[in-house]
Amino acid sequence: MKGSNSMDQLDNIHIHFSPGSLTALNIILALILFGIALELRKEDFSALLRNKKSALAALCSHFVILPVITFLLVIIIRPPAAIALGMILVGACPGGNMSNYFTHLAKGNTALSVSITSVSHLLAIAFTPLNFSFYGSRYAPAASLLREIHLSFSEVFQTVALVIIFPLFAGMLLNYYRPEIAARITPFMKKFSLAAFGFFLVAAFVSNAEVFLSTVSFILPIVILHNTLALGSGYIFARLLKLSAANIKTITFETGIQNSGLGLILIFSFFNGMGGMALVAACWGLWHLVSGGLLAGWWGRQFAQGAKRKT
Numbered sequence: 001m002k003g004s005n006s007m008d009q010l011d012n013i014h015i016h017f018s019p020g021s022l023t024a025l026n027i028i029l030a031l032i033l034f035g036i037a038l039e040l041r042k043e044d045f046s047a048l049l050r051n052k053k054s055a056l057a058a059l060c061s062h063f064v065i066l067p068v069i070t071f072l073l074v075i076i077i078r079p080p081a082a083i084a085l086g087m088i089l090v091g092a093c094p095g096g097n098m099s100n101y102f103t104h105l106a107k108g109n110t111a112l113s114v115s116i117t118s119v120s121h122l123l124a125i126a127f128t129p130l131n132f133s134f135y136g137s138r139y140a141p142a143a144s145l146l147r148e149i150h151l152s153f154s155e156v157f158q159t160v161a162l163v164i165i166f167p168l169f170a171g172m173l174l175n176y177y178r179p180e181i182a183a184r185i186t187p188f189m190k191k192f193s194l195a196a197f198g199f200f201l202v203a204a205f206v207s208n209a210e211v212f213l214s215t216v217s218f219i220l221p222i223v224i225l226h227n228t229l230a231l232g233s234g235y236i237f238a239r240l241l242k243l244s245a246a247n248i249k250t251i252t253f254e255t256g257i258q259n260s261g262l263g264l265i266l267i268f269s270f271f272n273g274m275g276g277m278a279l280v281a282a283c284w285g286l287w288h289l290v291s292g293g294l295l296a297g298w299w300g301r302q303f304a305q306g307a308k309r310k311t
Helices: 003-012 019-038 042-050 052-077 081-092 098-105 110-136 140-149 153-177 179-207 209-240 245-256 260-270 275-310
Strands: none
Touching (some): 019 153, 052 245, 098 245, 153 179, 153 260, 179 209, 179 275, 209 275, 260 275
């Protein structure tokens, strides 16, 4: 797409997404969160208490620093309204559960990562709609769009609460009362939910291939830059606080790996599949797997090489 007029047309693109697809996405996200909650144990929450400084740093990096950096990036590059709202929404979402896997692969603090991911989803009930409404209304083109659809903090709050709180508490309750069942089904739930989300993204791409292919040259560079800044800000913030190497890795992934699935649910629930927003969230959902995997693999190899030199 060439020229500012073509870019502005992104605000008018809509992704083909049926009510049944939205229901499927809600179920998939619920299964992902349910799987996260199945792994929560008392030791995980005690990890937060043992690492108070790192836990507070991770949550601050995620819900304060990342939204600010996202907004500054929007102000600098001045994208069309739909792209800006997509960026702001992704930056306001809680951490994605793949951050736990990447932290483990990178030899970070996995227990802390699992705890922070879970807590961030609970805090997202308030912080996601708050950050989205606050920063979205401060970018003029996006603010007019928010007014046009009459989106309110309370509407987003209710959806986030329903999507997040029930699967999380259901998983935690099952783990508390039937830990043997939780332990048995956890590996299956993790693999199935992630495979289902991957299949969903592929299916969405196939059904909207023309839209994706015609816009990816503009959307993907923005997503890569945004994600790089997210990972980098988490890393730099943790380094400035002089945290341990393991906790620095944890905070880096907790800041840069976002729950883009929740973002897609909000986009299709409130914005009728507005193309620019959906494209940002979908591209982020694919790209952060690449960036997170590469970074985790590099850190993991560094750890292994360091261990060899010590032996």
